[in-house]
Each structure stands twice: as C-alpha cells, then as structure tokens.
Amino acid sequence: MKIFSKDQIYLGDKLTSGRQKISSVELMERAGLQIFNWMHMRMQGAPVPIHIFCGIGNNGGDGLVLARHLILHGYHVKTYIVDYNNKRSGDFLAHYERLKGVTKEWPEPIHDAEDFPEIDAKDIIVDAIFGIGLNRPVTQWVKALFMHFRKSQAFTLSIDVPSGLFTDKPVENENDVVWAGFTLSFASPKLVFFLPDTAKFTEQWEVLDIGLDQEFLQTTETGAELITKVEVLPNFIPREKFAHKGDFGYALIIGGSYGKIGAVTLAARAALGSGAGLVTAYIPKCGYTVLQTAFPEAMVITDSHEEKITDINFDIKPNVIGVGVGLGTDEATIAAFETFLKTNKTPLVIDADGLNILSKKKNLLKYLPENSILTPHPKELERLIGTWENDFEKLDKVKAFTKKHQVILIIKGAYSVTVFNDKLYINTTGNPGLATAGSGDVLTGVITGLLAQGYHPSVAAIFGVYLHGTSADIAANQFGFQSLRASHVIEFLGDAFLDLFKEPELAVVEKKPENEVNKKEV
Structure with missing residues (x-):
C-alpha cells in the first residue's frame, strides 16, 4: 500500500x-x-x-x-x-x-x-x-x-x-x-x-x-510503502516438483564465541527454515558439539581457536553469508573480520557484532558488496549513523547512509522499516513478543535463507521481515507475548509461508509469468 x-x-x-x-x-x-x-x-x-x-x-x-x-x-x-x-x-x-x-x-x-x-x-x-x-x-x-x-x-x-x-x-x-x-x-x-x-x-x-x-x-x-500480504505474495518463489536442494542455494552463517553459540544455532536454523537448500555454520571450536547436537541438519566448519573466531577461512562456495551473530569484538576477531571483508565478494547479511565492528572501523564499509543487508537494533543503528533528535532525522540519516554505502538497512522496531534506494518499506507484522533474546538472530537467518534461494536483496529483506513477523504473530496465539521465544519463531516459519495463501490474491499471482514473479526487484 x-x-x-x-x-x-x-x-x-x-x-x-x-x-x-x-x-x-x-x-x-x-x-x-x-x-x-x-x-x-x-x-x-x-x-x-x-x-x-x-x-x-x-x-x-x-x-x-x-x-x-x-x-x-x-x-x-x-x-x-x-x-x-x-x-x-x-x-x-x-x-x-x-x-x-x-x-x-x-x-x-x-x-x-x-x-x-x-x-x-x-x-x-x-x-x-x-x-x-x-x-x-x-x-x-x-x-x-x-x-x-x-x-x-x-x-x-x-x-x-x-x-x-x-x-x-x-x-x-x-x-x-x-x-x-x-x-x-x-x-x-x-x-x-x-x-x-x-x-x-x-x-x-x-x-x-x-x-x-x-x-x-x-x-x-x-517515498514510502506499507508492506502487507498483498505486496509480498507476488515475490514468492514456488518450488517445482523435480527440484533438489542445490536449487535453493547454499547459506553460510559466520559467528559465535564462547557462551554465544546459541546465536549461530538460531540463525542457521532460521536460514534452513526459510528455504535455503544447504546451511553451514562457521564457528569457534567450542561450539562444534553444541551445534551438531542442537541442529544436525547443518554442516559445521570450525575456526582453529577454541573460544573465538580468529581466521575466517573456508573452501566452500556459499551463495550468501550471514555474519555477526554472537561473533564478539575481540581484537583478533575484528582483524579476521576485516581481512574477510577485504576479499569477500559474496552477498552479505550483517547483524549484531558484525555491525558493531563496522561502527568501530567505518573504513570497512567501503568493502561491503553492493546491496549488503544490515539489520541493526536501535543502539547498533546509533553506533552506525550517530544520534538523532527525532524519527524524521533518523530516517534522513539512514537514507543518506544507505545511499553513500549502497546497502540495504532494516530499522528494527514495532514497525520495522527497510530502507532501499531512498525508499521506506514499512512492515505490518510482528508483536511485542519479539522483544526477546535471539529474535534478531532469527531474522538474520531468515533473510540469509531467502537470499540463498535467489531473491533480490531488497525482496529478501522486505519479505524476510514480513515472514519473521508473521511467524511471531502465529506463535503468539499459542504462547502469548511474554512467553514467546526466538525458537518459536523458527518453528512457525512454515505456518507463516502457508499463511501467504489463505487469501484470494493467489489467483492474481498465478496469472503472472513465473520468471517475472520469482526474482522481481521491488
């Protein structure tokens, strides 16, 4: 709308x-x-x-x-x-x-x-x-x-x-x-x-x-658009009968540190839950047993260090990388992240400590691939763009930031706003139950999983925020706001996808040529 x-x-x-x-x-x-x-x-x-x-x-x-x-x-x-x-x-x-x-x-x-x-x-x-x-x-x-x-x-x-x-x-x-x-x-x-x-x-x-x-x-x-089911459904990519996992992309989640392996687990689960064909987690050694046990569907690569990431080095070829969840900001980790950014050409979703590192070393922003997706919460956003007096100044600063660095940024909140090409996409789903530990890690995983499948970055960001909120809305009907956990959001992602088709707009979508629907840029 x-x-x-x-x-x-x-x-x-x-x-x-x-x-x-x-x-x-x-x-x-x-x-x-x-x-x-x-x-x-x-x-x-x-x-x-x-x-x-x-x-x-x-x-x-x-x-x-x-x-x-x-x-x-x-x-x-x-x-x-x-x-x-x-x-x-x-x-x-x-x-x-x-x-x-x-x-x-x-x-x-x-x-x-x-x-x-x-x-x-x-x-x-x-x-x-x-x-x-x-x-x-x-x-x-x-x-x-x-x-x-x-x-x-x-x-x-x-x-x-x-x-x-x-x-x-x-x-x-x-x-x-x-x-x-x-x-x-x-x-x-x-x-x-x-x-x-x-x-x-x-x-x-x-x-x-x-x-x-x-x-x-x-x-x-x-200059602004309200995102509802009507807006996201035409961008949905259907699966063909003879498809296989290789058709839906390979997602890599980089993050974790001692005591924060749960963040990577949530993000990896969400990436697979949103449709990625394969998911690998790159973590410090301390998380190997935890992640293999908690999420057996994921593959795991470990850093040489026991408690933190000190060298981001892998021989796989993912379609997209989600980085930053639970990463920490140790000097060795910052150095590894900097080296990684300077050589990486793969599309990125950056959250949490990935954003905090960028805030500390803003010169690294120039190495981000075009249309990288940044998902800051309010304090992380403030570290990136500086303080603001009011919401209008905040939006102006975010627009300027995204134009300067050619990125997509999601302002997380009650009405999360995706900023892309000087335009605001305002989400309508979600509830106060999302104000809980790990929900941001899940969002990172959802968007990463959508990118892996070939969605344009703008669509992946907008659609991902919508699905994340819809899943939380469905889960809240069972658990309420106070008891909603990030894991519940992952568990109800399937219901969020099914919810897309509960309204008659599907008949309109089916009239569109599939190649125009699948990778449409907003």
Missing part, C-alpha cells in the same frame, strides 16, 4: 477535480459522506451524543459534511467551530451554508477555553480541526481544547490525521496533539502512524477511499 506525502495528496485532489470534472466542494462532500457511512454502519442510529469540532479549513469542512449527514439521519449532534483565526477556506464556507440549511441549531463558535463544552466519557468526539496542511504551532487555547478531549475520556475519532500532528516534522510536545482512538485517513495511511515518536497519537486507523483519480493512485511513485 502506497503512503502518499502531503504534497502528493494535494496533487491528487487537484487532478481528481479536473479529470472527474467535479468541484473541490463536491470532492469534500464525497469525503465527508464516506466518514458518515463509516460511522453510520457501526452506530446504526445509536442515541450517543456526538461532538464534532471543526476547524476553519478543509478538515473542518469535512466535519461539517459529516455533521449534516448525521443530523439528517437523526443522530444527536453538536457541532462547534474552533475559531483559531479569521480566515476560512471557500469549501468550508460552502459546507457551512449547507449545514445551516438542515438544522436550526447552528454550529457553536469556540474562541477560548471559556467556550469549551461539557463532554461525558460516554460521548463521541470527532476531531476535524486541523488536517495534513498544518504548518504552524497550535495556539495555547487550542492545545487546552485537546487536553479537554483527553480529560473527558470520550472516544475520539480524528479525520485524516489527529489534529496538531504534522505529517513531515516532529511534534514538540505530546500535549500539542489530539490523542485519537481511531483515525480515518484519506487515500492512504500517513507515515507518522508508524514512527515510534508519533504512532501513539492514534490507537487504530483505517483508510477511506474517497474516489481519487485511479491513474494518479496507480502511477504515482511514493
């Missing part, structure tokens, strides 16, 4: 009006009517007081359309005009007049805190004060109105975005924004719904189709 920017939405509105030969007033009518339909379907005429707070721009106009239709259908509606300045949009004024034509109870103006109405916790608040066009600080009394909403504990529905929330820059104070229980977003979700600093301002969201021009929606390239 595309995530359109503010400017793209404005362009879409303009193109729609021109191509469909409708005025902006009628487009606003269409938007407000869709909001009404959403509410009416759920409320079915319930006698709940509804307080609609309208700004004086186009977001407020949407609220006026909603108020008119609710009144015409017999709902108990109180409408307020949040009068934060004396400028009104033309579309707002047009719908203000239409509202006056259906009720004798005209909207009440709010000029300051003395005008705030009483709101019961059982009432409903509709926030139609500011939309995506907000570009200035909110005045103090309007901030007080937002706090008035929160103190009422009434359910709050925001239109397009919670008022006070910018779409392209951070919020200075959390009290400057409406905290919505639900947001109805036009055309696409907004990027701020998925960022750690701003996701809290709406508990749930849904996209409303307001009939924007289809050519615009289909052909416009966006």
Whole structure:
C-alpha cells in the first residue's frame, strides 16, 4: 500500500477535480459522506451524543459534511467551530451554508477555553480541526481544547490525521496533539502512524477511499510503502516438483564465541527454515558439539581457536553469508573480520557484532558488496549513523547512509522499516513478543535463507521481515507475548509461508509469468 506525502495528496485532489470534472466542494462532500457511512454502519442510529469540532479549513469542512449527514439521519449532534483565526477556506464556507440549511441549531463558535463544552466519557468526539496542511504551532487555547478531549475520556475519532500532528516534522510536545482512538485517513495511511515518536497519537486507523483519480493512485511513485500480504505474495518463489536442494542455494552463517553459540544455532536454523537448500555454520571450536547436537541438519566448519573466531577461512562456495551473530569484538576477531571483508565478494547479511565492528572501523564499509543487508537494533543503528533528535532525522540519516554505502538497512522496531534506494518499506507484522533474546538472530537467518534461494536483496529483506513477523504473530496465539521465544519463531516459519495463501490474491499471482514473479526487484 502506497503512503502518499502531503504534497502528493494535494496533487491528487487537484487532478481528481479536473479529470472527474467535479468541484473541490463536491470532492469534500464525497469525503465527508464516506466518514458518515463509516460511522453510520457501526452506530446504526445509536442515541450517543456526538461532538464534532471543526476547524476553519478543509478538515473542518469535512466535519461539517459529516455533521449534516448525521443530523439528517437523526443522530444527536453538536457541532462547534474552533475559531483559531479569521480566515476560512471557500469549501468550508460552502459546507457551512449547507449545514445551516438542515438544522436550526447552528454550529457553536469556540474562541477560548471559556467556550469549551461539557463532554461525558460516554460521548463521541470527532476531531476535524486541523488536517495534513498544518504548518504552524497550535495556539495555547487550542492545545487546552485537546487536553479537554483527553480529560473527558470520550472516544475520539480524528479525520485524516489527529489534529496538531504534522505529517513531515516532529511534534514538540505530546500535549500539542489530539490523542485519537481511531483515525480515518484519506487515500492512504500517513507515515507518522508508524514512527515510534508519533504512532501513539492514534490507537487504530483505517483508510477511506474517497474516489481519487485511479491513474494518479496507480502511477504515482511514493517515498514510502506499507508492506502487507498483498505486496509480498507476488515475490514468492514456488518450488517445482523435480527440484533438489542445490536449487535453493547454499547459506553460510559466520559467528559465535564462547557462551554465544546459541546465536549461530538460531540463525542457521532460521536460514534452513526459510528455504535455503544447504546451511553451514562457521564457528569457534567450542561450539562444534553444541551445534551438531542442537541442529544436525547443518554442516559445521570450525575456526582453529577454541573460544573465538580468529581466521575466517573456508573452501566452500556459499551463495550468501550471514555474519555477526554472537561473533564478539575481540581484537583478533575484528582483524579476521576485516581481512574477510577485504576479499569477500559474496552477498552479505550483517547483524549484531558484525555491525558493531563496522561502527568501530567505518573504513570497512567501503568493502561491503553492493546491496549488503544490515539489520541493526536501535543502539547498533546509533553506533552506525550517530544520534538523532527525532524519527524524521533518523530516517534522513539512514537514507543518506544507505545511499553513500549502497546497502540495504532494516530499522528494527514495532514497525520495522527497510530502507532501499531512498525508499521506506514499512512492515505490518510482528508483536511485542519479539522483544526477546535471539529474535534478531532469527531474522538474520531468515533473510540469509531467502537470499540463498535467489531473491533480490531488497525482496529478501522486505519479505524476510514480513515472514519473521508473521511467524511471531502465529506463535503468539499459542504462547502469548511474554512467553514467546526466538525458537518459536523458527518453528512457525512454515505456518507463516502457508499463511501467504489463505487469501484470494493467489489467483492474481498465478496469472503472472513465473520468471517475472520469482526474482522481481521491488
């Protein structure tokens, strides 16, 4: 699902009006009517007081359309005009007049805190004060109105975005924004719904189709995309009946140190579990018996040192190498890693101590093969790119980093973001149960296994994050968040693959030539 920017939405509105030969007033009518339909379907005429707070721009106009239709259908509606300045949009004024034509109870103006109405916790608040066009600080009394909403504990529905929330820059104070229980977003979700600093301002969201021009929606390239089953399924590589293990690639996992052989075991198991044909683990001697016992399907090569890796040297020819899990940062290990990078040409997935070594010796970044995949957690990311003040600065820094070094980077989090070619791919699967030891090692293995099978690195990263999260979601249904372990994620990878085909999108995929589906680049 595309995530359109503010400017793209404005362009879409303009193109729609021109191509469909409708005025902006009628487009606003269409938007407000869709909001009404959403509410009416759920409320079915319930006698709940509804307080609609309208700004004086186009977001407020949407609220006026909603108020008119609710009144015409017999709902108990109180409408307020949040009068934060004396400028009104033309579309707002047009719908203000239409509202006056259906009720004798005209909207009440709010000029300051003395005008705030009483709101019961059982009432409903509709926030139609500011939309995506907000570009200035909110005045103090309007901030007080937002706090008035929160103190009422009434359910709050925001239109397009919670008022006070910018779409392209951070919020200075959390009290400057409406905290919505639900947001109805036009055309696409907004990027701020998925960022750690701003996701809290709406508990749930849904996209409303307001009939924007289809050519615009289909052909416009966006800087961000929401990844769901619809996006990943066309990239799935099916297996042929007469295939053998050699068709699905050879993955090598390099890592481990004394006390951290479990990390390599998890990554190796996940690589095989995600479909790699063969997996070898390169580890220090101390892990040989452990890994051969815990994971007999893997082959093992050991370093000459008992407790750490001091020389990365092997005579096999893997298709992909996952490196860093449990590796440690001993000076001898760092030296071995440096020597390895300077001669390696095989595609890489780098995690954990591999990233920490790169952070210590950033000159090594120039040796990474193009489209190497980096999977840092927040602290590892900070070591790589430096600190950031807010999520927008973080994303800008990551984009700059990936462009400079020609790599793919996954920002791990509640909504993990894959950054590739200056674009953001935001994952929708996963749950808090993944906040557990070893889950990152499993992700490294999953992505490594997908790369081994011939997926393009961008697809392997995006698809791997999706599968990893889906598996955790399925496992959490059985174990809950608190008891979810990294091993469970591996065990449910098969279910995650099967889940891809539980929806009817498969029929669409089958119409595509297989050579176009298999190795498609996102």
